Amino acid sequence: MSRIVRAFTRAETRPRAIVWTGAALIIAIGGFAVSQLVTSQNWFCNDVCHVVHLDNERAWREGSHNDITCMSCHYPVNWNPVSFTLDRVDKLLDIFPTVTKSFHMPVNEYSHVALTTPAEQCTQCHALDTRVVTPSPGIVINHAVHENAGIPCAVCHNRVAHPEDFELQLPGNEKKADFMSMTACYRCHTLEESSPSGFRATGECSACHTPELDLVPMSHDVAGWFTERGDSRGHAEAALAEAERVSSAEEAWEEFAPEFYGKGPRFFARLAGVEHELTVDVPPPATINECFTCHARQYCTDCHGVEVPHPEGFVGEHGSRFTPSADAQSCAICHNPTGDAANDPYTCTLCHHPQWQRDAGSWLATHRYVVRATGGGECFDCHEQAQCAACHTSDDPASFELY
Template identity: 20%
Template sequence: MALWGKKKNRDTDPETRENKKKTGLLKRLWHKVRNIDWKDPVTRWKALFVALIGSVVIFGGGYGVISFTNSPSFCANCHEMAPEVSTFTASAHSEITCVQCHIKPGFVNMMTHKVISLKEVYHHVMGIPEQIVQTEHEAVSDENCLQCHSKNRLVTASKDLIVNHKGHIEEGVPCISCHSGVAHAKIAARGINTEEVRSHWTEDVAQQMMEQKYLAPNMGTCIDCHDKVNNGEKPWKDVAYLVPPNPEHLEEAEKEETKETKNAVKHEAGTEEEAAEAVKAHDEKTQALILEAVGKQTKDVKLSMACETCHQRVKVPENHRVENWNGNHGGTALQELDTCVDCHQDSKWFRDIPKEDLVSMLKMAEVEEENKEHKYTANINVVREQSRINKFCSACHGERPESHVESEVWLTAHADKAKTPETKAECLVCHDREEPKPDSTDVQAPTDVYCQYCHRTGFKDDVKK
């Protein structure tokens, strides 16, 4: 007995053989459906049973596919996702699924994302991108964060920072403007998830790369945004401010720039001068922000940049409160430089993260592991170098000391101030002995005044740096 009626003998029935020759498969199926007796209760029950089984297969299979593609194990199937998956596994968010962050809540958003994600399958088959980067259209939404986190928190988990999360959210500041590194330690911005280093990513490597300074917002994140607000801007309105630049977009921009300038004559000296001016302007701005952050604002600001405004535990150390600390802290810096740079380091004051080399970092980690018992010992050369390259130090060390009085007087009177190796070493904190070479990789002094500009015949008691 067939499902919809009596089964005919296809081999003996001449009518069936004739129809089989003359009609196609789809037409025969349509005839069968059209000839079904829907008034028959048994037929209706059979149709209901088939529909039920079909629904179970379709929706059950669809749910299974969606559940599988939502799991971190699915993402781990593609080797290009190794950096992202391993860092996610090592993060505090490892107990949730990828989609709980990367897809907005709701079935429509889920299905829309599945369709859009087909392009990732295309790239996986046709050519894997050099670097996996979260694009502007896929930035993590506040809706995802607020599924688990309360916006009413006023302090951080460490109870150090005073942060009005609700005020930030109501102002429109997205969560990822501060917390972009919480799951993947900003590996895209650091440039350590590219094709050439993906084979190096293991669970151990991920643990090494998940440093706290990349998981939590650094000082520069807060300062950069607050400074822009004080200048009347709302930088978070531009999604590009929140996510790393897409390498593909940068390549396209470079191509366009090449098209526009391929026939133009470039002046190398002018380009270098412009680059030098840009670096100088960046350094000056950084130093100005640092001075504001230690409470030395010279203008009215909407958001205070002083440390005590946000920090509860980080206070000015007692030894900094002595009279004339600004002029007498050199001895302390010499003896306790390692303690000084815990707070006074550039990386805490910059929002932008420099590109890194994963292979070199792994080698350095091995060396650091071998030398982890090494402790800082007083070294004037190390202090001198730090005072030059550390923007926090050079903010003041780059200025002319009050003791130098007028230039014409100081030029003929400073010999008595540089008679011993110790006093000469103090001079070399700011001044180079020989003329700095433009292409030199050595640390250069914060001033362009060097000793041999005048002392061209040498010195009686040379003190080498």
């Protein structure tokens, strides 16, 4: 240091000192500028750093924004050079996992990136008040209400720049949920009283669909989806599978949520001013049961009459909850589905007294033949002797006499 000072203070070395210092400064600034430029190019993001983003980059190439730089969506709008520099320092931390291929897979689980992307990232190019939006046939969208509710673009358009319509190649990577699906709209829209997120908007079909759309999905066309007095296993299997899928998705989300909410910018990124705040708090679409996007739960219960699958303890308590006269008919849709409709009101008896033959007369009038033939022992799986005795005088079933 003192040598440099001396070079400047001695008259004969001063001109050379000034020239060399100037040259060094120009090289440093030039080098810095070039390094900024180079590290801001798409090829740098894609080819140098982002082996980890192999799939992601291919998706970008196939998307509608493949002539838009990565930076315009992934770096805060109008960032200053200091922030850029700090961010590059932050990126150095990625070299080790990239080189050793020890990065975390799958990338961007649960679309953390989308849910931390602010609207201005998109509105720097898109002005929706002037743009004519042409939704797909049958779909209605109202951008203004969402903007007013503070819901940024990527909460719906999450895959706009990275559509994953191909087999992913990176081992361990997984496709992200598409927030443009109807099920993802039902993170906030719902037919029920309360929604899965902090937002609640209408779930009525007419809000998002024009009248010409056929509202019954193709899944419902399969044989055996629902047949009056016939095979209805189709919808039952689909509902059971969906309930199963949702419950494991909920479990996985519950396990991952602490990490998801705990995600924040690293030290240098934070210094650079990266926010990383969630723009909205919505659950993953996988935790939404698809049946209950189009159907209120009550719709199912109205047809079933009871909770299905029957809840725990149901078998033991149904005797006190239901009566033959009021409820047998509704039990019939499942417990006498393909049988004679005339037997529906006797569904309790169809189950309890399978030996009953309607043509022979009422159970009351005909149980005698069953007891005579079988000895009546199985009757006491359900009945106390005293119940028989209420009508009969003897304790011995085989020799019951009427009182």
